[in-house]
Structures are given as C-alpha cells and as structure tokens.
Amino acid sequence: MQSSASLTISDLWIERGGNDLCKGLSFSIHPGEAWRVLGGNGTGKTSLLKVIAGISMPLEGEIFYLGQNVTSDRSPLQQEMVYLGHLMGVKSALTVEENLRWYCPERSLEELHNVAKDLGLFPFLASLVKTLSAGQQRRVALARLWLSKKTLWLLDEPFASLDVEGGVMLEVCIQQHLTSGGLVLLSTHQSLSSIIPHDVVLQP
Amino acid sequence: MQSSASLTISDLWIERGGNDLCKGLSFSIHPGEAWRVLGGNGTGKTSLLKVIAGISMPLEGEIFYLGQNVTSDRSPLQQEMVYLGHLMGVKSALTVEENLRWYCPERSLEELHNVAKDLGLFPFLASLVKTLSAGQQRRVALARLWLSKKTLWLLDEPFASLDVEGGVMLEVCIQQHLTSGGLVLLSTHQSLSSIIPHDVVLQP
Amino acid sequence: MSWLWFHKLGSPKWFFFWSKSWALPVFCIGCFGLVVGLVWGLAFAPEDYQQGNSFRIIYIHVPVAMLAQSCYLAMGVAGLIFLVWQMKIAPMFIKAIAPIGAVMALMAMVSGAIWGKPTWGTWWVWDARLTSVLVLFLLFMGVIALQNALEDITLANKAAAIMSVVGLINLPIIKYSVVLWNTLHQGPTFTITKKPEMPAEMWLPLLIAVVGLYCLVAGLLLWRIQSEIILREHRSNWVKQEVMGNGL
C-alpha cells in the first residue's frame, strides 16, 4: 500500500493544549488525488496540516513520503511541498511584485507578470501588500501555487476571502495540478463543486 | 424617503489610494431589512463598511440615521451600532470569558456563559484566545452580536472561517435580529440561503 | 557501565518513586547540618581578629553563595541534557531549580550587603564577585520569566533549556571579565589543592553548614520536581493512584 501512495499518514495522534485532536488517524494520498480535511471549528484541521508540514510534531504516528519515513526528518518532503496556512507568509511591507520574486526567485519576471495578470493583481504589482484588500492579499499568496513546481500542496482554507471568480480559478488550478500527477490536501468549510472525492473527517 | 428609512446613504464617493471605489452610491436600509454588499475582491466592500462605521471618511456624500445627518458627527449612530471587521477586535492575550466581559460589561456572567454554550465556546472559556482555532476566534467575536442590544449591525464577511453549523447559527441570529426590527448590512462572498433580499453591488 | 540508570532517571515515574523515599531524609539531614554548622559558627567559633564578630555572617553567606553557583551549574547541565537527549525529567528539573537558585543568589547579595556595611562601609560596591552574583540572579530571573511568558509547555521547556545552556557557556566568561574589570572581594577559602588558612574551629562549622545547605536544597528540589511531575503527568494512571491514595 505504501509503495503506490506518495503520502501515507499512519496512526497519527495529535494533541494540542492537553486535548486529543485525532488519535489513530491513517490515510494515503496517491498521485493525482486531492483529499479534503473536513470537520467543524476547532476539530484540528489546521493542526493536522501543520503536523504534516513539519511545523509541529505529532505525539505518535508516522508519515511516509514515497515509501520513506519522514516523521523525524522532513527534508525529502519539504523540497516538494507548498504549505499555505491561515497566516499566508505574505510580507505586507513589500509590494506584490517583490513578494512574488521573494518566493519564486527562479521564475522570470515575465512569468510573474503573467500570473499576476491571471489573478487580477497586475494593476497592484507596485502597491504595498498591506494596502490591498483581504481577497487580494489571499491572491498574492495563491500566486505561489501558480508559480510553484512542487508536487504536494497543503492548503488551509484556501478559499477564505476569495470571491466567486477567484474560487473558480483556484479550483481549475487544483484540477490542473491533479492531472499532472500532483497531490493536494486541503481543509475547507465550503462545499466545492465535487472536484474532491476523498475526505478525512475529524470528529470533535 | 429619508424619514421612513433608518439608515440612508446618499451619493457616497469613496476613494482609496487614488482610485475611486464607488461614486454616487445611494441606498436606504429600513428597519427589519438586511442588505448585502456584493462585489469581487478589491471592489471596496470593506471600505464602504468602514466609511459607514465612521472609521474612515468619504470624499463626498452624506449619511443619515433616523433622518439626522451623521456624516461629520457619528455619535448618534455609534451608540446603536456594532461593527465587525476583518480584524475582529478580540484580545488574544485575554481568555474568552475576559473578552466577553470586556465587551459586554453590562451583561451578567450567566448570560455570557449561555451565549458561550450556544457557540460551543464553553469548554474554552478559560483558554487564551490566541490558542483557539480560526473559527473559534471568529465565534468569540460573534458572541458580541448575540449579546449586544444595538440596532444596526455592520458585518464584514462574518461567515469567514465559520463551519456550516456556525454559519447556520449566524443566519438564524440575523433573522431574529431582523424580525425584532434591526438593520443589517453585511458583505460576503458566500451564497446565503436567501435571507437577504437586498443587494448593493459594487463594480470593479 | 550500564546506561540503564540514566534512562531510568529520565522516566518521571521512576524518578517520582525514587525521590519519594529520599526527599524527606535528605531534607532532614540538611536541616540538621545547617543548624549545627550555624550554631557552632555563631556561638562557638573564635572571633576574627580583624573583623570582629561581623565575620560570623560568613556561615550563611558562603553557603548560599556557593549554592547559587551550583544551582546554575546544575540547571545548565540539565538544559544541555534536555537539548541533546530529550530527557523528560530535565525541563522539570529546570523549572524546579530556577526559583531556588534565584533565592540563593538573592540571599548571597543580601547577606553580603549587610556584611559589607561594617567592613567596607557601604552596602554595595561594583566589584567582580558582587557583580557576577547580580548577573547570576538576572540569569535565573530570565529563565523564570521566560517560562512564565510562554504558555505552550513544549516551547517553554525548549526555551528554558536553551537559555540555561547559553547562560552556562557565558558564566565563566562573565566571571573572567568582571574579575579583570574590578576585584575587591576576598578570594576563596576552600580550594582543592591548598589547606584553608583559617583555623579549623573556624572553617569546620562552615564546611558543615555548606554541606547541610546542599542537602536541604536537594530535599526541596526533589519535592518541587515531584509536584511538577504530578502536574505534567496528570493523565497517567500511576499519578491517579498516587493522588487518590494518601501517599503524598
């Protein structure tokens, strides 16, 4: 089972502030699959994604990537992963263009500009991020997905504060990523247009 | 016209960072009505709400409340208004209970606890807000709506990061507020279950 | 040599039961030693020909000053052990010993200051020993403040360990630098290589008091670690049994 799956979570036990959030959680994500983490507020979606990203540590359990145990050493995973949390890692004191160049130094300026055009950020390339609206800031963070060549996407409520058009764009982008063999794990409260067949459901 | 409406916006012209967001915007909210501010990312929903709340100033135009011009002196409006922005005004260094008591010192502890129970915050009353999940923090902010006796509610994307159950609760709460003669103006990207018949649409 | 004892020591449960039988006896021996040393020093030791009777402060001053330094040493070592081996007991040790160390440093300063008035004519001078005890006190306070400021327990553990290790590395440097900068204070009485210059009736009670205080503090330390263990391991069954019984 582990061999065909790219990312395997086995028997994960996460605890925050003295409460168990999940215990004995196991699932595998195969190439081309998107999984959705479902659960009410405070059930531990964010915590799960953070543990997989290697930001916090699980109490017990293992994580395998391409058959390799990466629980204690995440470096093989990290090089092929994008993590987008509630906090988006966008520098509000820099302009949009500077932010994109900071995250994707290997991409040419033209590519950056094209992505910015797609996301409706082109007129704001030279504005400081802190003067943008909430949705526009989210779009700046999403531009990283457009630009990245990483395989595994960990997205924590990526649709938050996006408008309808932006949401559709993100769904299309995820679809494309999947057809090219990518892996997606995202948490959301919104009902998506059925692009995601697999769910991890967290109980309160 | 102005006399029967509680809140009247007339000929509002808002400008941010050198761009016009709306010009000549007029609408009136009557008691028991909810209005929705629609528009894509960056069309100026947040800016409009902030102007009405008195946090920023319009370039031109007037705001009437109960027939009174409150454009330059908001005090009559302020005493009957709750504003909930992207930033929620929740103190993350205090516990949930302390936050509620800070905002609603006139309410009894029992009332606070009841509301916390309704919102699923009861087990977290003594936790610091910064250790809560995104949705739980939003719920703390919403508790203010439950507890307030103000007439006019200005809500900027109140459904953000709430789960389905939380969203339904909020809709019910808005419905109740409307039947008791309240006024609601909210911005959202989500399609609500038709409780809101009136839209202000902002063009990009 | 087997490493078993090391791993055992790292297990809170084992440590708890081990320390339970040791804490009280060690504490009592410590109290006894301290009292004997102090009474001997205060009432029976001969008068110092230069300083008169004010020198009798030495019997409390030197023990607490030595304890303050030893406590930091122990705390730093515990921090190092935690960072390298993730031993579970180490952060509890740090949490338990930091306040004790701070109190010891404070007592050293207070007793020294009171001693300074009759001998040097002021409560305080900016001298190497004194300044380094002050710095020691601040280092202890830093560790305590850090632990209080961080609510997250795993973070607090790591942070306190890092801080104590960094302080440990810096302590000799601080000492050396202040000695170089200004020295007025008396040199050490006890060194490993030389016999003390004082008469035996003077240094023997001091030695007893020092050993007594060490034991007393060790007893206190064990108790404090026990309460830490109870609080942190409250979900394990043995703690429940322990707490519901009347063993404590």
Added chain:
Amino acid sequence: MAFDSFADFLAMGRHGVYVWSAYGGCALVLLLLIWQTLSMRNKARDTVRKRFLRDQAR
C-alpha cells in the same frame, strides 16, 4: 563558647544588628522557600485530584 554571656552573644561585639539581621533575613527567606515548596506540592496534588474526580463524574 566564644562569648561570656547570652547578652554578649546577642550583641556580637558592636555588630549584633548586622549579624542578626543577616541571619534573620536569610532564615525568613529560607523558611518562605520551604513553605512555598510544600504548599506547591499540596496544590499540585489537589488540582490533579479535583480534575480526576471531575473526569470521573462525567
């Protein structure tokens, strides 16, 4: 015995105030430390016991 009388012992030459205040201060602090340690232990036991009883009740 280095002193002739008990009064002598209390006076400590001219340095009675200093010696006794140093010892008194230190004794006070040391007793406080011991008291705090023991009360901390009791408090820890009580909180854990209470938590356990509450969990049992549920």
Added chain:
Amino acid sequence: MYEFLVLWRRKQDVFNALLFFIIVVILFPLGVSAEPAFLAQAASGIIWCGVVLSILISIDHMFKEDYQDGSLEQWIVSGLSLPLLMLLKVMANWVVIILPLLIMMPLLSEMLFMPNTSFWALVLTLLVGTPGLFLIGVMGAALTVSVRQGTMLVMLLILPLYLPVLIFATSAVQAAQSGLPYSGFLAMLLALSLMSLVVSPFMTAMAIKASVSG
C-alpha cells in the same frame, strides 16, 4: 477598568519593565566607570535616563496590539469619548510601571551611592515628571501606531519633547544635592505635566483616529 486586567495578564511585562530599568542602571557603572565618587555625581542622571528609556520602550507598545487586533477600530466605533479612554489607558500604564519603580528607588540609589540629601528630590521629580513623560509619549505612539516597527520613530518624535523634562528634573536633583531650594524646578515639572494633561488626550485621540482611518 479592564485596562488593568489586560495589564495584569501581562504582569510579567510590568516585572520586565522594572528589570529593564535595573539593567540600564547596571549598564552604566559597568560601561562607564564604577568609582563611587563618579557614580554619586552621576546617579540622578543615570536614573532619570533609565526612566526615560524604559518609558520610551514600554510606551511604544501601548497601542500596537490594540491596532493589530482591531480594538482601536472598535473604540472609535463605540462612541465612547476617545480622549477619556486615552487618559485612562495612560493612567493604568503609569501606575503599573512607575509605582514599582519608585519602590525600587531606595535600593538603586544605594547601589549608585546617591547622597541622601538628593534622594527625596529625585523621588519627587519622578512623581511629578513621569506623568508628563507618559502623556507626551502616547501622542507619539498614537501617531506611529500604523507603522510596523515604529519604536525608533516614536523615540525620534518624542525624545526632543522629553529633553525639557529631563533637564528640569536633573537640575532639581542637583540643586537639592548642593542644598539649594528646588521647588522652582518642581513647579516647572508640574506645569509641564499639567500642560500635557490638557493637550495630550485630544492630540492622541486625533492621532489614533487618523492612523486607523488611513
């Protein structure tokens, strides 16, 4: 007032403010000179400089958090009198920071070999002068609240205004030290504090409003 509650939650910080002050006071003997004669002469100046620096540092944070979590917006919207709120906030901060500092004063004056003659003058100048420092400080803090990392900017804005207070205070203490009457200097300090009491709450409220709506 819940302001106290927030501060109480951060009692650690109060404690830290105190320790910072102590550390500044330690820094000088170590960095400059440790001779008692030198220190006795410089003591009041060092203590006042330490106080000014601690106030500067703690004041910068006064509105930062309220700004970032949206509390300032809520205050403006609430319809409560903003100047009054500011005044309360300043008072709460003053009590919590200066009071412990005054309690520490005997200890510090001893460590710096301060002559007894000038001790009470120092305490009096601190009591009378520091409210002014706080009131002036909040204006700067309010102006720069929307600037991240505004610490330096606050200092730059405020420090020139602090210099008169500092000068009057140290003159008072020096006068006391040489046995001269110093009530004139105290009166000047009081006047400065009162003046800032009148001006500052309104200016601060205005600055807060401008910062938030920007």
Added chain:
Amino acid sequence: MYEFLVLWRRKQDVFNALLFFIIVVILFPLGVSAEPAFLAQAASGIIWCGVVLSILISIDHMFKEDYQDGSLEQWIVSGLSLPLLMLLKVMANWVVIILPLLIMMPLLSEMLFMPNTSFWALVLTLLVGTPGLFLIGVMGAALTVSVRQGTMLVMLLILPLYLPVLIFATSAVQAAQSGLPYSGFLAMLLALSLMSLVVSPFMTAMAIKASVSG
C-alpha cells in the same frame, strides 16, 4: 538576498536606529553632566552603552513580523537550512545598522570630546564586538518571538550576556586612552564573537522552530 530588500523598504527604521543612538548619546551629557573633562572620560562608555541599547531595541523586532505574517512557518517548511538563514539575516541587519553608525562615529566622538588616541580603538572594538552582540541578541529574539510585547523580556534575557562584551570593549578603549596595548582585549572580543558565531545560529534555529510549532 531579499532580506536587504525588506530592510531597505524600512530604511526609515535604519535611519531611526541611527537617530535613537544619537539621542541616547545626547541624553547623557544633558542628564548627567556636560563638562568636557567628564565627557572625555566617559565618552567611550556612553557610546558603547548607546550601541548596546540600539541593538537591543532593533533586535527585538527582527523576527516579530516574520512570525506574525507566517514567514517563519514558510522558512521551516521550505527545507532550507534554518541556521544559515539566521546567519544571513543577522548579517544583513548588522551591515544595515552598524555601518551607518560607524560612519557617524567621528562626529560623535567630537561631540563628546573624545581623545584622538582612543578613537581608533573605539572603532575597532565596535567592528569586532558588535557581531557578537547581534548573534547573542537573535537568540533572545527567537526565544521570545511568540510573546507579544516581548521587548523587555528579550532585554532581560540578553543583557547579562552582553556585559562581558561591554566590559572588554570599554577596557580596550581605556587601555588605548592611557597608551597601553589593547590587542589582548580585542582578541577577547573577537573570541566572543567567534564563539557566538558557532553557537548562536543553531540555538536560534532551534528556538525559532520551537516557537513556531508551539
């Protein structure tokens, strides 16, 4: 490195760090004593104290913003070597803050009537000693990054560790002033800086990781 870009955007802050330093240097003559003889003696100590305080203040902010906007999470996730990143960040900050300060030095030494003999000693100690200050400082900043309003806490943690640097530096300058050789002190400073260069990046990376995962 984009670190420079972020700093450049905040050039106002750099400028402010400089001005804060100048203000501290002004504060002392005003608060303590303005006599040339006194100042000449105390000059190097005052300048070093000013440097220590400016570094303390600017270092506290080093990771705050990165923490609040989620950049630290991204660094950890990125798989780049965290200690290396830390080192680069420290370097960028050092260059941006200390270089302008060194350029200001002739002016300040003139203002404080500093003797020429010790001027170069002062510049050398600053060059050799301040990297150590930065490296020690970031450890404290990393430990307290998750604490809001941690400024005071950082200072409490770091300042005891700064004392040796301060003592060696002022001793060196004083030795130079009295015509003695001071290369021994410089070597000590260098040793301290090198040691913190070895220890600090790892400790900082560890602290950052612990803070973010908490």
